[in-house]
Amino acid sequence: MLSLYIHIPFCVKNCPYCSFSVVQNPNNEMIQTYLNNLHSEIDQRWKVFWKAEIRTIYFGWWTPNLIWAEEIKKLIYHCEKVFNCENVGELSFECNPFPQDQIYEFVSQLQKSFKKYPRVRFSFGIQSLDNWVLENAWRPYTFPGMVDFLRWLRDLKLENSVYNFDFMAFGVFNQTKKWDLQLWTPSALEFFQDFVNSWFADSFSLYMLELFEHQKWKKNPEWNSSVIQQYGLFWNEDEIYEEFDILKNIIQEWWYKRYEISNFAAVGKSSIHNRVYREMEDYLWLWLAASSFINAKSQYFWDIIEYLKKVDSSLNPEWQNGIRWTNTPYFPKYIWNEKLGESAIQPLSHSDYLIESFFLSLRTDRWIGDISKFKSVLVEDYTEKIKLYEENGFLKLRENGFVLSDEWMDCYNGIITELLKEI
Ligand SMILES: C[S@@+](CC[C@H](N)C(=O)[O-])C[C@H]1O[C@@H](n2cnc3c(N)ncnc32)[C@H](O)[C@@H]1O
Ligand code: SF4
Structure with a gap:
């Protein structure tokens, strides 16, 4: 079976800590061109993987504010038309918890439209319950706002919904009047404990803040040093580890099992998409620089060789373990549909x-x-x-x-x- 990853690189704002390369606030023309491109890529893949059986479909990155459920549904319906989606095990969407009402609408529309699938998974990027961190990370909500968001989310959940929550250890601790260090505030931490203990969440992703040269927080030494002066602790790796440890222990205490370095899930609720990728099963990634992989043991490996033989009869590959390929390395080329084509296929020794x-x-x-x-x-x-x-x-x-x-x-x-x- 094949898994599909569909990438949406657009965000309303480029969050200052984010380590992913995103296009900030694109115009409508760019969004439409990109969507058309994803559709044309689905058609191109279909020529090779005709009626391939699909295992998971995952939509990643992005802020849904720019592309709402209607467009996402069109992409899924297109996949359903050209591939065999009868046995899809998981549909998955990354999203932010804002703007609140539109996100509820987004979640409920997708849940309603794809009730037939055994699992419709949403991963909500909460990140932190510390108001200072949220403000400086430009997240447009506060801890009380998140309490409200999660309370109403409870009413939306269906039998086949899987809700994952992303948190990050930023390494910021507050000082109490007695000069002790406190993660977030006592009420935020207590809320987190109650939330985990309520078993409403199916799974958690817990990351440690990683900063690279291109990121805003790293690039702005002035701001950086004012933060360090104020808090004295920011980006100290030991504090990041400590925050990670506190949150990890709470999550594990309530029987969420760690299945990856940053992922914890209730029994049977780990992400199938993640497993496919880490176990090196077959997947097609649709977006720029997407690296698809087909294992030599799979039937699709032979489909692709047959297809390539038709394109180039001189082809005689000695591909022992599988193949991977990248469609195009540059965003403008992707947008204007200049893909590398099948010649970009790399055999894996x-x-x-x-x-x-x-x-x-x-x-x-x-x-x-x-x-x-x-x-x-x-x-x-x-x-x-x-x-x-x-x-x-x-x-x-x-x-x-x-x-x-x-x-x-x-x-x-x-x-x-x-x-x-x-x-
Ligand atoms: C693809 S991202 C974004 C999902 C969604 N757009 C959001 O902002 O919530 C998936 C997760 O990576 C994590 N992440 C982003 N930047 C990070 C960084 N610099 N270090 C560690 N984790 C990071 C965040 O927890 C985020 O939810
Ligand atoms: S954290 Fe999420 S919303 Fe922010 S820039 Fe990264 S992908 Fe976009």
């Missing part, structure tokens, strides 16, 4: 496959179960390096493999580059 599998497994609850499986792509002294990481508290050894500790943020890239030979 056994080593490519192992490397990819290594860094994807590291983020799952399977972690690295048997390190010897990856021996051929690891540096000679990998056992010593792993030992050193363990001594520094970055990972924990498990039988023949290892799991990352919660300080992974410091070492994830390091582990990848230091342990793998070819990176």
